[in-house]
Amino acid sequence: MSDPLAAANDAAEDKNLDNAGDVVKEQADQDLSAGAAPNLAQLTKKKVAIKVGMVGDSQIGKTSLMVKYVEGSFNEDYVQTLGVNFMQKTIQLTATDITFTIWDLGGQKEYLHMLPLVCNDAVALLFMFDLSRKSTLTSIKNWYKQARTLNKTAPPFLIGTKYDQFSQMKAEEQEEITTQARRFAKAMKAPLIFCSASHSINVHKIFKIVLAKAFDLKCNVDKIERIGDPIIEY
Helix, strand or coil: CCCHHHHHECHHHHHHCCEHHHCECCCCCECCCCCCCCCCECCCCEEEEEEEEEECCCCCCHHHHHHHHHHCCCCCCCCCCCCEEEEEEEEEECCEEEEEEEEEECCCHHHHHHHHHHHCCCCEEEEEEECCCHHHHHCHHHHHHHHHHHCCCCCEEEEEECHHHHCCCCHHHHHHHHHHHHHHHHHHCCCEEECECCCCECHHHHHHHHHHHHCCCCECCCCECCECECCEEC
């Protein structure tokens, strides 16, 4: 079998990080409204903010994914998020500057009272777990329940992190985790994406799919469905 890490590495996209032309088929004649699901209409040159919330247990790689997408860097020595972090990244879609405002909630229980800061007004919610720690996937049930009490409209996304470690696990473990993740994603009616911030796998594709879903546009990101590979299902 070919090396899935090498095959999935999206580092080649780095030169085009700010070009959303390959994200969606250019359908741009609808209005952009922040907050509720954006609606592209009567576009002139506009600036629009899209809030994306990231939730999940501690030490699963939320901050690493955010920093990798925004700054293109990875550091194994990130300190645990204390409370809430957020970063911004602006891309261009046709005649509009779209700014992703990405909110990252620390996974410790003492920060649950700050969950509204992350979820309220979000256009997409990323429910994240560590592919190498099954317990963090099980926790998604609780994260989903609590987040949905605050935001019932934002499309959910189920994101498995640390695919580089997952790829080294036994085939039967990979199958078990993938099967359970698919079951959760189906119940949530959410896309399922496996990624690795350290190896630049599917990092940018996550936000391409978020963008397409947020604007209800056709997405041309290739799907990957074989167990053991970095899954992209939406």
